[in-house]
Amino acid sequence: xxxxxxxxxxxxxxxxxxxxxxxxxxxxxxxxxxxxxxxxxxxxxxxxxxxxxxxxxxxxxxxxxxxxxxxxxxxxxxxxxxxxxxxxxxxxxxxxxxxxxxxxxxxxxxxxxxxxxxxxxxxxxxxxxxxxxxxxxxxxxxxxxxxxxxxxxxxxxxxxxxxxxxxxxxxxxxxxxxxxxxxxxxxxxxxxxxxxxxxxxxxxxxxxxxxxxxxxxxxxxxxxxxxxxxxxxxxxxxxxxxxxxxxxxxxxxxxxxxxxxxx
Numbered sequence: 001x002x003x004x005x006x007x008x009x010x011x012x013x014x015x016x017x018x019x020x021x022x023x024x025x026x027x028x029x030x031x032x033x034x035x036x037x038x039x040x041x042x043x044x045x046x047x048x049x050x051x052x053x054x055x056x057x058x059x060x061x062x063x064x065x066x067x068x069x070x071x072x073x074x075x076x077x078x079x080x081x082x083x084x085x086x087x088x089x090x091x092x093x094x095x096x097x098x099x100x101x102x103x104x105x106x107x108x109x110x111x112x113x114x115x116x117x118x119x120x121x122x123x124x125x126x127x128x129x130x131x132x133x134x135x136x137x138x139x140x141x142x143x144x145x146x147x148x149x150x151x152x153x154x155x156x157x158x159x160x161x162x163x164x165x166x167x168x169x170x171x172x173x174x175x176x177x178x179x180x181x182x183x184x185x186x187x188x189x190x191x192x193x194x195x196x197x198x199x200x201x202x203x204x205x206x207x208x209x210x211x212x213x214x215x216x217x218x219x220x221x222x223x224x225x226x227x228x229x230x231x232x233x234x235x236x237x238x239x240x241x242x243x244x245x246x247x248x249x250x251x252x253x254x255x256x257x258x259x260x261x262x263x
Contacts, residue, residue: 016030016031016032016037016040016042016043016046017029017030017031017043017046017047017050018031018066019050021058023214024057024058024059024060024214025058025059025060025061025062025210025214026050026054026055026058026060026061026062026111027062027064028047028050028051028061028062028063028064029063029064029065029066030043030063030064030065030066030070030071031065031066032066033065033066033067033068033069034067035072035075036067036068036069036071036072036119036120037065037066037067037069037070037071037072037125038071038072038073038074038075038076039071039073039074039075039099039124039125039128040075040078041078041091041094041095041098044095044098044099044101044102045098047102047105048098048101048102048105051102051105051106051109052101052105054109054110054111056110058111059111059112059213059214059218059221060111060112060113060114060209060210060213060214061106061109061111061112061113061114062113062114062116062206062210063106063113063114063115063116063128063129063132064115064116064117064118065116065117065118065119065125067119068118068119069118069119069120069121069125070115070116070117070118070119070120070121070125070129070141071120071121071122071124071125071128071129072120072122072123072125073122073123073124073125073146074095074123074124074156076150078091078095079091079092079095082095096155096156099124099127099156099157100156100157100158102128102131102157103127103128103131103157103158103159103162104131104158106128106131106132107131107132107133107162107229108229109225110222110225112133112134112209112210112213112221112225113131113132113133113134114132114133114134114135114136114206114209114210115128115129115130115132115134115135115136116136116202116203116206117129117135117136117137117138117141117193118137118138118140118141118199118202119138119140119141119142120141120142120143120144121137121141121142121143122143122144122145122146123144123145123146123147123156124156124157124159126143126144126145126159126192127156127157127158127159127162128157129192130159130162130163130166130192131157131158131162133225133228134194134195134209135192135193135194135195136193136194136195136196136197136202136205136206136209137184137187137188137193137195137196137197138184138196138197138198138199138202139184139185139196139197139198139199140184140199141183141184141187141193141196142181142182142183142184143181143182143183143187143192144179144180144181144182145159145175145176145179146179147176147179148176148177148179149179154176160172160176163175163192165232166190166191166192167190167191167192168190171190184196
C-alpha cells in the first residue's frame with residue numbers, strides 16, 4: 001500500500017480537519033498545527049460527521065495529526081470564552097458531550113480504527129487516540145493528563161473508564177493524580193500504544209496493520225469488531241462516561257467562580 005500517493009482531497013479550514021481516501025482506507029487528520037491540533041467544538045462537529053456515518057466501503061480509518069504533535073488537548077482559549085459568555089459552563093457542557101459522541105463513534109466504528117501518534121498527545125488528544133482499536137506511536141511521542149492541574153476533572157470522551165480498562169486502575173491513579181508525562185516506551189508497557197517505531201516509520205506501521213485487515217472478509221470483520229466492542233463494554237458496566245460533560249462543566253464553573261488558577 002502506498003500511503004504517499006494522493007494529496008489531501010477535502011479540506012475545511014474552518015474545522016481544521018482533513019481527509020484522504022485511499023481505496024478502503026480513510027485517513028482523517030487533525031489539521032491545526034499552529035495550535036498543536038487543539039480540539040475545538042468545530043473540529044468535533046467535523047469529526048462526528050466523518051466518523052458517525054462513514055462510507056460503508058471504508059474498512060480502515062486512520063486518525064492522525066498535522067505538524068509536530070498529534071493533539072495538545074482541548075482549546076483553552078475557547079474554554080475561556082465559553083466561561084466568559086456563560087459562567088455556568090454551558091459551552092463546556094456542550095463541548096464535553098460532543099467529545100463523548102466522537103470517542104464513542106470512533107470506538108464503535110465498523111471500520112478498524114488506527115491512531116497514528118507523533119509528538120504530544122495530551123488530555124483530549126490522548127482520549128481520541130485511546131478510542132482507536134490500534135495505536136502506533138513514534139519513539140519520541142509523549143503523553144500527559146493535566147486536567148487536575150488545570151482545575152478540571154479527568155472527564156472527557158469517556159477517557160477514564162476506557163483508560164482503566166486498557167491500563168489498569170492502579171497505574172491510572174498514578175497518571176491522573178500526578179499528571180506526570182510519560183514517554184512512548186512507558187505507553188507501550190501500559191498498552192496505551194501497541195507499537196512504537198521511529199517517527200519516519202509511522203506510515204509503514206499503519207500500512208502493516210491495514211494490509212491484512214483489508215484482506216479479511218467484510219462480514220467476518222464487522223461481526224468480530226462488534227464482538228470486541230461488546231466484550232470491552234461488559235468490563236465497564238459502571239462506566240459513567242455519559243456524565244463527563246456535566247462533571248467537567250460543573251467543576252470548571254466552580255473553579256472559575258472561586259478564582260482558582262490551573263498550572
